[in-house]
Amino acid sequence: MDSVIDVLSWIFLSGGAAFLLIGAIGALRFPDFYTRLHAVSVCDTLGAGLVLVGLMLQGGLSLVTVKLLLMFYFLMFTGPTAVHALAQAAWQAKQQALVDDHGP
């Protein structure tokens, strides 16, 4: 049973790390501000969430898991809100999006 939980937790941890890495690559490689923000926001929320779930499995039924659960709860709110605020600020500062001429 312990080894099953261990394996599950490692799957979550490495999955989360992979998402964070992909998000970081996206932030460096994408062409304009909004696409970069998109890469970071989606991958960060998911990646951090997966890492926390992995850590919760490691923590077992203890106070640590409760604290991690609270962190998870807060991250689900603060991450998207921060990105929303950034995008809003960029929009108000007339940051141009890179638009394809043939697109909608």
Place this chain on the structure above:
Amino acid sequence: MQYLIDIILLALLMTTGFAIVHMKSLLAVAMLTSIYSLLSAALFVVLDAVDVALTEAAIGAGISTILMLATVALTTDREKEPRHTPLLPLLVVIATGAALIYGTVDMPHYGDPSSPVHQHVASTYLQDAPAETGVPNVVTSVLASYRGYDTLGEVTVIFTAGIGVMALLGYRIHRRKMVREEMRHLIVLRVIAKLFFPLILLFALYVQFHGDYGPGGGFQAGVIFATGFILYALAFGLGNAQRVITHRLLQIMMAVGVLIFAGVGIESMLLGGHFLEYRVLAGDPVAGQHLGILLIELGVGITVAAVMLIIYYGFVSRRD
């Protein structure tokens, strides 16, 4: 493994330091200093100094970033081009750095238990503190009890900083309840701010009163408390925040905190002890110590929260 984490964190710290020197946009520099503080906080956690890490994260990464951004908003966000050659400063920096590195040669090895720092009073504190003060967190008992004079000095420094900012920046009362037009449709931000505001205050109280048992204490709690109100002011406008906590109230609280701290010291003198000798405060010495620590931490928290908010009000009220 531990060394690997140390090396990665230190390398990131160095990279951030170089980036700060290199950047010309002051807005980016302010954000980078925040990242620098967060990395330092992580480093402190690795070094098992959780209390310091909490302080660094709350003050360095949190509130000082906001104050720096407020300063940038007041002044300019471009660095001025230097008018002289960087040769002389570079020489000074290299010479100082070389002298410092030369100085480390004589220092005891990293984590050496026989070094003077660990031999002087630290071992006594570590052994006797829980029994003498009844406080499980040794950091709190050292900070509040054994080194109470130093902490009183620190709180007075913060108090003086608050007075300095008030004297330099002055202060204008905000009568306007409305926020500026472009802030009004930030509904997501406002809902989240309203949702988190009570939780932040609750967490501040937890850090304040749980400081005896875990990491935390007056300094961290005061800053977190102030952060809650700053978040409120950011989302709902300074005028609304000031209807809850007025400038006048902050001025009083700022002094009340220091007075509580010093008052505990004088009270212990009146009861026949030395200044800040908490043993005499209650019938039982351990209970007295516990009570004294609780009271002075409360004083620290009140002063720190009030000063942080006064500095924030001072900076931002000049803007609009």
